[in-house]
Amino acid sequence: MEGEAPPAARLAPRRRPTMQDVAHEAGVSKGLVSMVLSGSSGPSAATRERVLAVAARLGYRGDRTAALLARRRTRTLGVTLIPGNPYHGELAEEIQSAAEAAGYEVVLGATGADEGHAIETLVDSRCEALLLLGPTLPAARLGRIVDAVPTVVLGSAVDLPDADVVRADDAGGIAQAVDHLVALGHRRIAHVDGRSGAIAELRREGFVAATARRGLDPVVLPGGLTEDDGAAALDDLPDDVTALVGFNDRTAVGVLDRLERSGVPVPGAMSVTGFDDSPMARHARIDLTSVAQGYLDQARLAVRLVLERLEDGRTEPREIVLPTRLVVRGSTGPPRRA
Amino acid sequence: MEGEAPPAARLAPRRRPTMQDVAHEAGVSKGLVSMVLSGSSGPSAATRERVLAVAARLGYRGDRTAALLARRRTRTLGVTLIPGNPYHGELAEEIQSAAEAAGYEVVLGATGADEGHAIETLVDSRCEALLLLGPTLPAARLGRIVDAVPTVVLGSAVDLPDADVVRADDAGGIAQAVDHLVALGHRRIAHVDGRSGAIAELRREGFVAATARRGLDPVVLPGGLTEDDGAAALDDLPDDVTALVGFNDRTAVGVLDRLERSGVPVPGAMSVTGFDDSPMARHARIDLTSVAQGYLDQARLAVRLVLERLEDGRTEPREIVLPTRLVVRGSTGPPRRA
DNA sequence: CCAATACTTTAAACCGGTTTAAGTGATATC
DNA sequence: GATATCACTTAAACCGGTTTAAAGTATTGG
Numbered sequence: 001m002e003g004e005a006p007p008a009a010r011l012a013p014r015r016r017p018t019m020q021d022v023a024h025e026a027g028v029s030k031g032l033v034s035m036v037l038s039g040s041s042g043p044s045a046a047t048r049e050r051v052l053a054v055a056a057r058l059g060y061r062g063d064r065t066a067a068l069l070a071r072r073r074t075r076t077l078g079v080t081l082i083p084g085n086p087y088h089g090e091l092a093e094e095i096q097s098a099a100e101a102a103g104y105e106v107v108l109g110a111t112g113a114d115e116g117h118a119i120e121t122l123v124d125s126r127c128e129a130l131l132l133l134g135p136t137l138p139a140a141r142l143g144r145i146v147d148a149v150p151t152v153v154l155g156s157a158v159d160l161p162d163a164d165v166v167r168a169d170d171a172g173g174i175a176q177a178v179d180h181l182v183a184l185g186h187r188r189i190a191h192v193d194g195r196s197g198a199i200a201e202l203r204r205e206g207f208v209a210a211t212a213r214r215g216l217d218p219v220v221l222p223g224g225l226t227e228d229d230g231a232a233a234l235d236d237l238p239d240d241v242t243a244l245v246g247f248n249d250r251t252a253v254g255v256l257d258r259l260e261r262s263g264v265p266v267p268g269a270m271s272v273t274g275f276d277d278s279p280m281a282r283h284a285r286i287d288l289t290s291v292a293q294g295y296l297d298q299a300r301l302a303v304r305l306v307l308e309r310l311e312d313g314r315t316e317p318r319e320i321v322l323p324t325r326l327v328v329r330g331s332t333g334p335p336r337r338a
Numbered sequence: 339m340e341g342e343a344p345p346a347a348r349l350a351p352r353r354r355p356t357m358q359d360v361a362h363e364a365g366v367s368k369g370l371v372s373m374v375l376s377g378s379s380g381p382s383a384a385t386r387e388r389v390l391a392v393a394a395r396l397g398y399r400g401d402r403t404a405a406l407l408a409r410r411r412t413r414t415l416g417v418t419l420i421p422g423n424p425y426h427g428e429l430a431e432e433i434q435s436a437a438e439a440a441g442y443e444v445v446l447g448a449t450g451a452d453e454g455h456a457i458e459t460l461v462d463s464r465c466e467a468l469l470l471l472g473p474t475l476p477a478a479r480l481g482r483i484v485d486a487v488p489t490v491v492l493g494s495a496v497d498l499p500d501a502d503v504v505r506a507d508d509a510g511g512i513a514q515a516v517d518h519l520v521a522l523g524h525r526r527i528a529h530v531d532g533r534s535g536a537i538a539e540l541r542r543e544g545f546v547a548a549t550a551r552r553g554l555d556p557v558v559l560p561g562g563l564t565e566d567d568g569a570a571a572l573d574d575l576p577d578d579v580t581a582l583v584g585f586n587d588r589t590a591v592g593v594l595d596r597l598e599r600s601g602v603p604v605p606g607a608m609s610v611t612g613f614d615d616s617p618m619a620r621h622a623r624i625d626l627t628s629v630a631q632g633y634l635d636q637a638r639l640a641v642r643l644v645l646e647r648l649e650d651g652r653t654e655p656r657e658i659v660l661p662t663r664l665v666v667r668g669s670t671g672p673p674r675r676a
Numbered sequence: 677c678c679a680a681t682a683c684t685t686t687a688a689a690c691c692g693g694t695t696t697a698a699g700t701g702a703t704a705t706c
Numbered sequence: 707g708a709t710a711t712c713a714c715t716t717a718a719a720c721c722g723g724t725t726t727a728a729a730g731t732a733t734t735g736g
Binding site: 105 | 399401402403406407412422426427443446461591594598599618624
């Protein structure tokens with residue numbers, strides 16, 4: 001249109017157009033442009049057309065930061081997670097789609113190095129609520145940070161007085177595993193536990209309670225969260241144990257590895273169960289009987305809890321415990337005949 | 339200090355204190371508070387003390403949105419990733435710590451559902467640069483979005499004219515696998531490829547080239563990214579093939595599962611290699627020979643490329659190809675004697 | 677033809693910071 | 707004693723939007 005465009009537009013990196021630019025170009029006021037772009041019913045059809053055309057021509061894109069600052073509500077939810085954790089990944093995706101359906105944006109915070117810092121950043125970014133996936137920060141510190149922000153804790157039993165909690169029925173899940181093994185005929189069952197942490201405690205207590213109900217002696221081996229912890233736990237394995245209930249799938253896989261290396265056939269000589277029903281458990285080479293948590297339900301419920309607080313004004317905290325489901329695979333079978 | 343605090347401060351959810359509140363309480367101007375908090379050398383020691391004390395007493399926390407809007411530079415880097423992907427997780431953590439060391443914040447965008455939307459949000463949030471982990475968006479669309487924002491693409495061979503690229507030497511990695519198999523004595527080697535995508539193509543071509551160099555006939559089986567794709571690829575496996583080079587670890591694990599189910603011993607009757615050296619490959623039950631990419635190096639180099647553009651004013655795009663390393667495990671061995 | 681009512685549009689305040697030009701004293705210079 | 711210098715502070719502009727009260731223009735009715 002205009003003869004000879006400047007040859008190197010790139011040199012002067014044109015500042016991206018602002019709403020004011022659009023307004024000026026369309027010959028209207030800035031406020032009107034804002035109304036048009038936010039789909040308000042005020043502006044006339046003719047103006048709307050014109051403004052939209054100009055905006056498109058200029059390649060206008062709103063500035064989120066400015067909008068967030070100006071808006072009374074940000075409609076933004078903060079989610080903290082460990083980036084590589086597949087469990088967190090599944091939860092995050094489901095949370096995101098549930099949030100979007102309710103008209104909220106989601107921003108992620110990585111809790112790899114410094115969880116406190118990650119949460120603070122989300123709070124300072126005006127998130128209206130926080131969803132914390134498996135937080136490990138001490139409750140006191142956590143409480144100070146989230147103070148006035150509605151918070152839902154997922155998959156962790158942090159005891160925050162004002163926070164909502166959504167988690168699986170850990171004790172019940174372990175009981176399902178124990179019951180399954182007992183039904184197969186096992187009488188000496190050991191739990192490779194998660195060492196420390198609230199969840200580890202819940203599962204360990206669940207194990208002790210479940211075995212007690214069946215009139216069995218509970219054997220608890222100190223384990224941990226990783227494959228290595230699981231493998232190491234077998235150093236002190238009593239001879240008569242015929243089945244192992246792992247704290248989670250990783251622990252259980254460590255146990256499987258160790259058994260494999262020691263030439264102990266599974267489930268021929270030893271049955272093993274995990275917890276999480278992770279993708280790993282499904283592999284043919286691993287094929288681990290595991291307790292499934294309803295990830296998707298957890299995510300959806302967590303978002304619902306947030307909405308209750310944000311939109312219905314709920315203030316008293318709620319805790320939701322979801323039932324688990326045992327997925328039986330090839331790592332469990334009847335005990336070897338004595 | 340003050341007698342009887344109001345019994346239910348919670349009822350009127352006190353708005354969080356602003357910088358103005360701090361200024362007023364300390365009897366100074368807002369600007370001065372800003373200077374103190376940002377550690378400028380202007381304010382006197384006495385004032386600094388007083389302002390900091392008031393800020394602490396009021397529990398003041400700056401508003402990131404406001405600061406971002408006002409500051410000329412945001413010192414923020416946007417990273418897109420698939421939340422549950424362990425590869426992306428490792429990269430993201432390393433990127434984050436490298437960025438922090440250079441004084442930048444990192445914000446994450448989840449590319450589960452809508453990659454375009456995720457990237458747009460980051461751009462609109464004033465990220466100064468973008469790091470895209472394994473983007474799958476068509477280059478044209480991508481180019482339009484990132485337009486004026488410096489961008490580094492990791493682990494993907496998107497052909498964006500202005501973007502930097504950091505990736506593993508895919509062809510070289512596959513060649514390492516092939517050479518290893520040839521050294522073991524294999525002569526009929528097949529590649530279960532990644533079907534479509536730039537990376538898949540690079541690896542496929544690398545495979546063809548490597549076998550050709552050794553004077554072998556390349557056999558390529560259409561595979562894909564997942565375990566199922568890998569398993570399905572074996573439907574058309576020629577009888578005389580004794581080794582399989584998988585597109586990635588997941589494909590290879592699918593292959594392993596299928597072989598296991600068919601009663602084909604590995605590596606007795608068939609050798610298998612993967613690509614990524616993922617945690618999965620290390621499991622004793624899987625124990626997969628795999629090509630390792632230097633994740634950490636990739637992350638650090640990507641951040642360095644960003645800094646070059648942001649702080650040294652580089653404008654011409656760079657592509658960095660990193661060497662791979664073959665990790666030999668139990669899934670490869672000499673071919674079965676004919 | 678003028679007032680009342682309904683639509684559109686504008687101007688200006690505001691969100692909560694950062695930044696800079698202009699002030700204010702106090703001390704140093706001549 | 708008048709002026710230049712220096713160390714602190716302040717006031718105000720600005721970032722790029724949203725929102726609301728008020729103004730302008732049409733339309734309608736009596």
